[in-house]
Amino acid sequence: MLFREKIAYILLVLVLFTVIVNLGTINNFLAFQTDKTLEFDNSIYEVPHHWNTTDELNISSKTEIAMTNGYIVFDAWDDWPEDHITAISEAKFRAMEDGGYKVLRNENQTASGVPVSKQYFSNPSRDNEIILQHVGVNYVFPKEDKNYAVQVHYFTTHDYHNKSYIKEIDDRMEDIMATMENKEYNWYISTFNKIMNNESVDWNVI
Numbered sequence: 001m002l003f004r005e006k007i008a009y010i011l012l013v014l015v016l017f018t019v020i021v022n023l024g025t026i027n028n029f030l031a032f033q034t035d036k037t038l039e040f041d042n043s044i045y046e047v048p049h050h051w052n053t054t055d056e057l058n059i060s061s062k063t064e065i066a067m068t069n070g071y072i073v074f075d076a077w078d079d080w081p082e083d084h085i086t087a088i089s090e091a092k093f094r095a096m097e098d099g100g101y102k103v104l105r106n107e108n109q110t111a112s113g114v115p116v117s118k119q120y121f122s123n124p125s126r127d128n129e130i131i132l133q134h135v136g137v138n139y140v141f142p143k144e145d146k147n148y149a150v151q152v153h154y155f156t157t158h159d160y161h162n163k164s165y166i167k168e169i170d171d172r173m174e175d176i177m178a179t180m181e182n183k184e185y186n187w188y189i190s191t192f193n194k195i196m197n198n199e200s201v202d203w204n205v206i
Contacts (some may be wrong), residue, residue, distance in 0.1 A: 079147075111177050112177040116173075
């Protein structure tokens with residue numbers, strides 16, 4: 001593609017994007033309700049109604065602040081080294097678990113138009129007669145020029161085998177992803193750089 005054609009293409013894209021992004025904002029407002037925003041690292045997301053932050057409930061988490069319903073915690077990182085789960089991610093997650101890390105299963109899915117890599121795990125030391133919550137799930141995905149990781153922990157074996165409960169976790173994760181924003185992200189600059197470098201561009205507006 002010639003340089004002039006690229007410039008013309010970019011100008012057309014900017015006009016279309018302005019219209020699309022306004023429609024997306026209206027759709028998000030109608031489809032999703034929230035009353036608070038959680039900020040972590042250089043990113044933010046909206047906390048769904050009936051959910052809280054760990055600060056509000058005085059619950060410990062693996063990050064400075066996380067989303068919780070008083071039972072499970074959603075810890076998030078926006079500086080993850082990869083956009084899907086490989087041995088690199090597994091090693092980082094394993095290092096967070098003092099009592100061991102046992103992989104239960106891996107999955108790949110799409111949420112809010114973004115490819116998501118999932119890994120269910122168990123911390124064996126938490127599986128005893130006193131503590132029943134020992135299962136968690138990790139999500140790793142790319143968005144707005146960042147690689148994100150979210151860990152949901154801990155729930156019981158019964159919860160793990162309950163398809164409705166797992167779907168509820170996935171639904172809340174999709175709520176988070178739909179509103180997650182990189183505060184330093186500039187769509188125009190990012191798209192321009194990708195076009196100039198002949199990289200693929202995701203035209204989906206989340």
